[in-house]
Amino acid sequence: MDIIYHPIVLEHETGNHPENKNRILSLGNLPITDLPLTEEPLTLIHTTEYIEKVKQFCQNGMPLDADTQTSPGSWNAALYAVTATIKASEIDGFAVVRPPGHHAHRDFGHGFCLFNNIAISTQKLVNAGKKVLIFDFDGHLGDGTEEIFYNTDRVLYWSLHQFPAFPQKGNVNEIGVGKGLGFTVNVPLPPKSGDDIYLRAVKELMPVAVQFAPDVVGVSAGFDGHKSDPLLDLELSVNCYYELGSLLHAKFSHVYATLEGGYNTDFLPKCFYNFLDGINGAPKRFSEDATESTILTIEAFETDLAALIANLKPYWHI
Secondary structure (H helix, E strand, O other): OOEEOOHHHHHOOOOOOOOOOHHHHOOOOOOOOOOOOOOHHHHHOOOHHHHHHHHHHHHHOOOOEOOEOOOOOHHHHHHHHHHHHHHHHHHOOEEOOOOOOOOOOOOOOOOOOOOOHHHHHHHHHHHOOOOEEEEEOOOOOOHHHHHHOOOOOOEEEEEEEEOOOOOOOOOOOOOOOHHHOOOEEEEEEOOOOEHHHHHHHHHHHHHHHHHHOOOEEEEEEOOOOEOOOOOOOOEEOHHHHHHHHHHHHHHOOOEEEEEOOOOOOOOHHHHHHHHHHHHOOOOOOOOOOOOOOOHHHHHHHHHHHHHHHHHHOOOOOO
């Protein structure tokens, strides 16, 4: 999995906001990929009114909301984030971009996100006749992505996320509507969930993803589930991200990724490079002690997992 990056994403200025350019800088010297910037792909998902709103807000450096900053450089950074994610989908690459995207809806952005990078790239694949699994391991639910594909059977959206936490959605009963029933898989994780619970959830629900038989897997790769992250209360180790990469490498032929969250710049690089090593079949670069959940956390998780499996059994063999 090759990296797709350009320093234009650093021009999305957010000051001391948790989602700032130091996240990217912490990853070290990255290869640069020049790509044309165009608005055209935005209309695959977003309304023209919303696109124009974002453009105007960026020009004036106005925030979309209290959490979602813009600056004059944000527009080009956001266009590159979309274009790079599309490029990643074509070459099984990893788009190292910002602003992130999975909280952006068709007609509004929030949660640090302007445009939904993974959704745009996915819709382009769907329009070309592909079935796409979106595997979202960011510690927050990608509520924008979930909503966008909630009623289709061409996209399976699978998210593991802390619950409760922003955006206060993503429970086991949210499994899609209409043709999309059974094609949204939400795994709510109690606070303090460790590697044991997380990897168990992935392995127990992997049969759903395999039965879906996607042509392409798109990963919303957020690393804010690490135990050091300041915005969440999950307890994952850097090892967990290597295991995630290894599992995807073992199960699927065509996988691409785009960067979402991860806000501790000391550990973001370790999580990021461990995931890359796992998906590339390379030795693990970083290691720390695996984390284990408390009995009470495990019990809460098992209750939700049983309910989720019961909800999905009419649609999948699990």
